[in-house]
Amino acid sequence: MNEADSERIGRSFAARGFELTDSLKAADAVVINTCTVRQRAEDKAISQIGRLRKWKLARPDGKLFVVGCAAEKLGRKYIRNRFPFVDEVVGAKSLDKIEALLPDFPTLPDFPPENRHSVQKHTTGQPSPLPTFRPPTPRLPDSPVSAFITIMRGCSLKCSYCIVPAVRGEASYLAPEEILAEAEAKIAEGAKELILLGQTVNSYSYKAGGESVSFARLLEKAAALPGLARLRFMSPHPLFFTDEFFRVFRENPRIGRYIHLPVQSGSDRILKAMRRGYTRARYLDIVAKIREAAPDAAVSTDFIVGYPGETEADFRESLSLIGEAGFSFAYCFKYSRRTDERGLEPDLDEAGMDERLERLLAEVKKNSGAILNARIGRIEEVLPESRDFGRTSANFVVRPERGAELEPGALVRMEITGVVRNALKGRPVP
Numbered sequence: 001m002n003e004a005d006s007e008r009i010g011r012s013f014a015a016r017g018f019e020l021t022d023s024l025k026a027a028d029a030v031v032i033n034t035c036t037v038r039q040r041a042e043d044k045a046i047s048q049i050g051r052l053r054k055w056k057l058a059r060p061d062g063k064l065f066v067v068g069c070a071a072e073k074l075g076r077k078y079i080r081n082r083f084p085f086v087d088e089v090v091g092a093k094s095l096d097k098i099e100a101l102l103p104d105f106p107t108l109p110d111f112p113p114e115n116r117h118s119v120q121k122h123t124t125g126q127p128s129p130l131p132t133f134r135p136p137t138p139r140l141p142d143s144p145v146s147a148f149i150t151i152m153r154g155c156s157l158k159c160s161y162c163i164v165p166a167v168r169g170e171a172s173y174l175a176p177e178e179i180l181a182e183a184e185a186k187i188a189e190g191a192k193e194l195i196l197l198g199q200t201v202n203s204y205s206y207k208a209g210g211e212s213v214s215f216a217r218l219l220e221k222a223a224a225l226p227g228l229a230r231l232r233f234m235s236p237h238p239l240f241f242t243d244e245f246f247r248v249f250r251e252n253p254r255i256g257r258y259i260h261l262p263v264q265s266g267s268d269r270i271l272k273a274m275r276r277g278y279t280r281a282r283y284l285d286i287v288a289k290i291r292e293a294a295p296d297a298a299v300s301t302d303f304i305v306g307y308p309g310e311t312e313a314d315f316r317e318s319l320s321l322i323g324e325a326g327f328s329f330a331y332c333f334k335y336s337r338r339t340d341e342r343g344l345e346p347d348l349d350e351a352g353m354d355e356r357l358e359r360l361l362a363e364v365k366k367n368s369g370a371i372l373n374a375r376i377g378r379i380e381e382v383l384p385e386s387r388d389f390g391r392t393s394a395n396f397v398v399r400p401e402r403g404a405e406l407e408p409g410a411l412v413r414m415e416i417t418g419v420v421r422n423a424l425k426g427r428p429v430p
Contacts, residue, residue: 034070147191258395266321267314306353
């Protein structure tokens with residue numbers, strides 16, 4: 001979601017005549033898009049701002065923007081007092097207002113190419129390579145064939161550990177016609193795969209003029225767009241799956257056979273403390289329905305280890321869930337206190353959390369390896385993202401055998417012949 005916000009900000013700069021650059025020395029403006037989902041991400045943002053003091057001293061006319069979730073949490077006053085060289089602070093709830101704060105340079109049509117200004121963008125938390133672009137269509141996703149589409153902002157749930165509702169606000173949904181218009185524009189720009197984004201993406205529901213559009217209906221509309229090869233979404237929440245969704249998922253093979261479904265813990269006791277709203281059994285029921293609708297579907301997840309009160313028995317419930325749910329992959333994190341609630345301090349010390357994290361990662365790796373090896377011998381439809389790798393509908397990375405090359409953006413059938421590290425190996429077939 002931060003990548004999608006960064007792309008939107010980049011387009012706003014491009015409309016003012018800027019180009020994106022990965023050279024700090026060349027930049028006339030720098031934007032730090034911050035994350036605060038964990039303390040480490042916030043600390044990285046603070047460190048990055050501090051390091052830019054030298055840039056600002058060398059370029060006093062340059063503009064430094066600090067935006068996003070950590071900017072929302074820390075506030076303009078704190079950031080400007082600690083870093084007086086920062087020009088603008090825009091929290092995640094106010095990103096729509098950034099247009100009014102951009103430097104007042106001529107817009108692109110009247111701006112001589114040889115005099116265009118440049119902007120460097122940093123996304124903290126999970127940074128990605130930042131390619132140089134020519135206005136007016138900057139694209140920031142790692143994949144040249146994929147494009148992000150934000151369909152909602154914020155979250156109305158109250159998970160005990162999560163800061164998202166505080167920094168992004170209550171859930172709000174974009175109009176379906178706005179979403180589909182952006183989707184059509186990105187397909188026209190060359191995107192072959194669209195990824196619909198939302199904090200609880202499958203909670204999407206829009207009502208206007210007597211018409212109600214559910215998440216399932218939005219998927220149907222988007223999957224039918226001409227020129228689209230594949231449609232994905234992230235991240236759904238276990239509370240918002242419907243029979244209508246499973247029908248649409250089953251009937252539309254353009255929708256990727258892959259769902260990232262955060263669970264956070266395999267223990268009912270910890271799930272209740274986290275206020276997740278479901279049980280282990282309910283979560284496994286959803287996974288079963290996903291595979292009933294699409295037997296080849298892959299499911300990945302998120303885990304938090306060391307949540308306050310987590311016992312060894314609770315942790316073993318998470319370990320056992322990996323194999324029972326058949327996760328193809330998992331993002332695993334140590335608990336980081338992000339709310340202001342009292343009592344949410346971990347019982348484990350850092351060494352204890354590290355030990356559990358390593359055990360969890362080892363179990364995920366073992367399970368992932370078995371799932372990857374089970375794909376050997378299958379024929380998979382692969383969407384190449386470069387000449388040397390692509391992804392299956394189930395989101396497995398496939399690399400061609402030596403001597404073979406792929407055509408980015410062109411769907412190809414490949415026979416899976418082996419496993420290399422955490423990726424599949426294959427060869428194109430007719």
